[in-house]
Amino acid sequence: MSRPAVFLDRDGTLIVERDHLDRIEAIQPFPWTADALRLLNRAGYATVVITNQSGVGRGFFDEAFVRATHAAFDAKLAKGDARIDAYYFCPHHPEEARPPYLRACECRKPKPGMIERACRDLDLDPARSVMIGDRWIDVACGRAAGARSVLVRTGYGAREERHPPDGARADAILNNLMEAVGWILRSSSR
Numbered sequence: 001m002s003r004p005a006v007f008l009d010r011d012g013t014l015i016v017e018r019d020h021l022d023r024i025e026a027i028q029p030f031p032w033t034a035d036a037l038r039l040l041n042r043a044g045y046a047t048v049v050i051t052n053q054s055g056v057g058r059g060f061f062d063e064a065f066v067r068a069t070h071a072a073f074d075a076k077l078a079k080g081d082a083r084i085d086a087y088y089f090c091p092h093h094p095e096e097a098r099p100p101y102l103r104a105c106e107c108r109k110p111k112p113g114m115i116e117r118a119c120r121d122l123d124l125d126p127a128r129s130v131m132i133g134d135r136w137i138d139v140a141c142g143r144a145a146g147a148r149s150v151l152v153r154t155g156y157g158a159r160e161e162r163h164p165p166d167g168a169r170a171d172a173i174l175n176n177l178m179e180a181v182g183w184i185l186r187s188s189s190r
């Protein structure tokens, strides 16, 4: 039976936003990140990172660096008895990347390609899932995949909240990842 998931933006949602994080030492989870993920792990949600990393295509760092970053994040989470089940990243950009990353792909958020791929790979049910992120592109990505979406005010979120694009609608706008997890756990127990 397919499982519910929580899809998570990385920068500004799980870790402090650094414009194109390019040093592993600069990964800084929020103080509540491990606790929030552990609650989702224990509640039976798959935890899946969905992140645009056009810094690869722009030549700021390579795919191996992105994977090393995720391994370092995993190690920090393990100390808090928490885990991410899978990572998906989009290395492309439609205009500002170098080949082979220069293309209008199906994975760059707000397109839902990464979530759709995760649902196939991991047998996840988008209708029972939620996307959490600090930008409207995250919200749009979740909704396009058939999931609910939460905008958090960390990272770019407080600014984004003041400038919603036409037609943008989140299922909730909350202060941070921990509040979003509380909202998910309350709404799924109804």
Ligand SMILES: [Mg+2]
Pocket: 009, 010, 011, 012, 013, 133, 134, 135, 155
């Ligand atoms: Mg973000």
Ligand SMILES: [Zn+2]
Pocket: 090, 091, 092, 105, 106, 107, 108
């Ligand atoms: Zn892509």
